[in-house]
Amino acid sequence: MKQLLGAILLIFLSACGGENRAIKVKGSDTEVNLAVSLAEAFYKVNDDFSLAISGGGSGLGIASIINGQADIANSSRPLSKSEIALFEEKGIKIRTVVFAEDATAIIVNKDFPMDSIDVVTLGKIFDGTYKSWKSVTGQDMPITLYGRQSNSGTHSFIKKKLDIRFSPDAKEMNGSAQIMGSVKSDKTGIGYIGAGYLLQNTEQLTVKALKIYEKAGDAAVSPMDRKAILEGRYFLQRPLYQFVPEESWEKVSAFIAFEKGLTGQEIIEDSGYYIVND
Incomplete structure (x- = not known):
């Protein structure tokens, strides 16, 4: 379960879940195992949601947001200038969450x-x-x-x-x-x-x-x-991002809040990542 390849999809299904509680997360392979752990724990206390997590790379996740195929794009890099321009061209407003280091x-x-x-x-x-x-x-x-x-x-x-x-x-x-x-x-x-x-x-x-x-x-x-x-002393360290289209924000806000809560923060640390202090 914890060693997912980019093409493997983990899906949680709920008999009570509707479209407004079905969350699709795609993107960074760096983040996919962490996203799975967070989703598993979130689902235990929010079983009226359904979550689908997949990797494939940051670029794929961002493209999925542009194409309307995901609610959250996990990304281990910021948006490129061309991606920002494409979002603006398509009228897609994006919220950016930095949820780990x-x-x-x-x-x-x-x-x-x-x-x-x-x-x-x-x-x-x-x-x-x-x-x-x-x-x-x-x-x-x-x-x-x-x-x-x-x-x-x-x-x-x-x-x-x-x-x-x-x-x-x-x-x-x-x-x-x-x-x-x-x-x-x-x-x-x-x-x-x-x-x-x-x-x-x-x-x-x-x-x-x-x-x-x-x-x-x-x-x-x-x-x-x-x-x-x-302390920021390692040369190759970076923030981890989640990009959320404005139209999906209400649906995913409970999951984002869970990530930033006590249980989510413990999972981030236990998974080998670092807490981001807002």
């Missing part, structure tokens, strides 16, 4: 000979400047890149933070589970996934999350360091 983990095989990496080197790896690990670790082995499709919010986030264009040699994966599985079995591999996914799967953690530092002399920070994230 996430960190993106750079993962390598558990036998990788380094525990930390600097931002510049990371950029040269992902843009294809470095094609061998020799320049990084001294090992003359090819670098295998594992990433996401361009509609992924995590893809866009990494690209923007590192100020790069991704290497065309990067293998496009469908989600965190696929990336982690690939890196687990590939000693030359490197990829990126949500740290929350790692924290949810610590019992089967078979990859290494690299600590990151920006320049020589800086402390290397782990994406698993809760204190560092809360």
